[in-house]
Amino acid sequence: MVTLYKQISKFVVAPVLLGFLLVPVSIADPGRAEQQKIVINAYVDGYVLPAYQSFVEETKQLTKKLKMLCEDRQEERLVDVQMAFTSSVLGWSRVLPVRFGPIRLHNRMERVFFWPDTKSRVSKHTSRLLQEFEGKDIDFTHRSIAAQGLPALEYLLYSSISRNLLDAEKPNCGVAVSISKNIYRIATDILAEWNGDDGYRAVVLSPGPENQTYRTADEALAEILKSTSEILQLIASSMLNSSLQGSPDDAKAKRAPFWRSDLTLQSLQVTLGTVKTFVLEAHFSSLMKKEDQGLGKNLIFELDQALGVFSDIHLKNTSWVELVKTPEGHAQLTYLTNPVLGAHNLLAEEISQAMGINVGFNSLDGD
Amino acid sequence: MEINRRAFLGTLLATSLIPLSFDALAIKNRSILLAPFRSQAGYFLGFLNRSGQLEAKIKLPWRGHGLAISPKIGQAVLFSRRPGRFAVVINLMTHGIQYEFATPANRHFYGHGVFSSDGKYLFATENDFENERGVIGIYDAQKNYIRVGEYPSFGIGPHEIILSRDGKTLIVANGGILTHPDFPRQKLNLYNMSLPSVFLIKRQE
Numbered sequence: 001m002v003t004l005y006k007q008i009s010k011f012v013v014a015p016v017l018l019g020f021l022l023v024p025v026s027i028a029d030p031g032r033a034e035q036q037k038i039v040i041n042a043y044v045d046g047y048v049l050p051a052y053q054s055f056v057e058e059t060k061q062l063t064k065k066l067k068m069l070c071e072d073r074q075e076e077r078l079v080d081v082q083m084a085f086t087s088s089v090l091g092w093s094r095v096l097p098v099r100f101g102p103i104r105l106h107n108r109m110e111r112v113f114f115w116p117d118t119k120s121r122v123s124k125h126t127s128r129l130l131q132e133f134e135g136k137d138i139d140f141t142h143r144s145i146a147a148q149g150l151p152a153l154e155y156l157l158y159s160s161i162s163r164n165l166l167d168a169e170k171p172n173c174g175v176a177v178s179i180s181k182n183i184y185r186i187a188t189d190i191l192a193e194w195n196g197d198d199g200y201r202a203v204v205l206s207p208g209p210e211n212q213t214y215r216t217a218d219e220a221l222a223e224i225l226k227s228t229s230e231i232l233q234l235i236a237s238s239m240l241n242s243s244l245q246g247s248p249d250d251a252k253a254k255r256a257p258f259w260r261s262d263l264t265l266q267s268l269q270v271t272l273g274t275v276k277t278f279v280l281e282a283h284f285s286s287l288m289k290k291e292d293q294g295l296g297k298n299l300i301f302e303l304d305q306a307l308g309v310f311s312d313i314h315l316k317n318t319s320w321v322e323l324v325k326t327p328e329g330h331a332q333l334t335y336l337t338n339p340v341l342g343a344h345n346l347l348a349e350e351i352s353q354a355m356g357i358n359v360g361f362n363s364l365d366g367d
Numbered sequence: 368m369e370i371n372r373r374a375f376l377g378t379l380l381a382t383s384l385i386p387l388s389f390d391a392l393a394i395k396n397r398s399i400l401l402a403p404f405r406s407q408a409g410y411f412l413g414f415l416n417r418s419g420q421l422e423a424k425i426k427l428p429w430r431g432h433g434l435a436i437s438p439k440i441g442q443a444v445l446f447s448r449r450p451g452r453f454a455v456v457i458n459l460m461t462h463g464i465q466y467e468f469a470t471p472a473n474r475h476f477y478g479h480g481v482f483s484s485d486g487k488y489l490f491a492t493e494n495d496f497e498n499e500r501g502v503i504g505i506y507d508a509q510k511n512y513i514r515v516g517e518y519p520s521f522g523i524g525p526h527e528i529i530l531s532r533d534g535k536t537l538i539v540a541n542g543g544i545l546t547h548p549d550f551p552r553q554k555l556n557l558y559n560m561s562l563p564s565v566f567l568i569k570r571q572e
Contacts, residue, residue, distance in 0.1 A: 107558040116550050119499075145558050234553070242549040255549060 232344035403431030432478030440486035484534030501525035
């Protein structure tokens, strides 16, 4: 297990080290070290592990509901499946801010969540699975990752072919069960690799000279800050802006994740709400000096501003695809990018500096 | 031209400039360094002497990345950072912008380029993002940098491009990372990324 994380450490330690070379902030304060440990512990045990545990349970339920549908193809069972799919997508949205650790091994992130999909690879490769289905569990080893995760399942459940799930002559239900099992297996593997004596939890919580990934608590904390700020950047720059395209007339709603199931907004709202919750519950502010505490409040303010937009939008009861095409909806979503980017900038720059940490480059940066 | 990179960066940091990259040239027997940089007032291209002192600067509407320099025609081209589509031509004598030009709408720059040795043509690494392939855009420096053609880069994500010493071969590094301007800077092919590669495009005699 430790060997596996050596692969990750190559990508993680180098930029963090560079950050320390440029801004050599080092505060050897035992009280601070203890407080860092408390924050990291709260993040891992209070957020990461329960969120993955829930995702495992949700995908298990989804597989169960799909099997029940395949055994008895009733309309109400399809509704049950779609509800379980919603829970799984929202469960995934909760773990989305964790962009390091076991999720980064074996292309797990892309296998669960193949996005963006500018070339319609999800529908093409999932259709191929339907054509080649032999009535037994699919071995995904040499299959496209576009057909392995939640977007592939979404295509089977919410596109023009979704009624085929009710047809016993069609392979759709069997393929859906296989995909769902695959997602459940990946979720289970991720959770298992976080747990255990030498799991990733132990790696994050035990920084030191012998630790291949995090030599100090500062490095572990930098990883958490970087991962959190990165998802905020991704939401604003890619998930929202790729659809908005500057004007309602140019908008491309289908660039967004989970547009078929109309779960785009709920998914984004859950991810942002999750960030707010763990920032508060892990007491990020406790790592800043008294005079910098206002930055923590600013972060919560920005996240609240963003979350407030969702409340206004939900009142309209308009689908994502329609919303981005209306001037008012487009304006609201464009506004939404501001507090999200504001929160990103606070975390990546001001708050991390106030904590005495330079988060270095994230995976969206580079040459 | 012989400037120690570490000492120079140290000087820049001491002057609180944040260099984004830099290129050097010798002009009128003195060294000049061109460095796109960021300050609280925005993005700039700076002209620095060998002591790292800022002699002139040009405000830019976007973040610059790499430069192509041709002392022969007294011009430099600064490319916007990917996925930007814009570039500016700088007069090296006046330190002013002579032209601005852009890629076609279905291409964007990767931030680097190089002049032919006679300064007549500019070659820029670009992304043909809809077809998921890299190309080398060819611009005519004698005709206000109109785009006159392109070569395939034979890979994804061409980045740095240099000219061989004899001026006959373009050497292109394909980074292998697929991106699309709708998803700025997001790596879209980590699951099946091929190894970075280098291709040579040799001029026919």
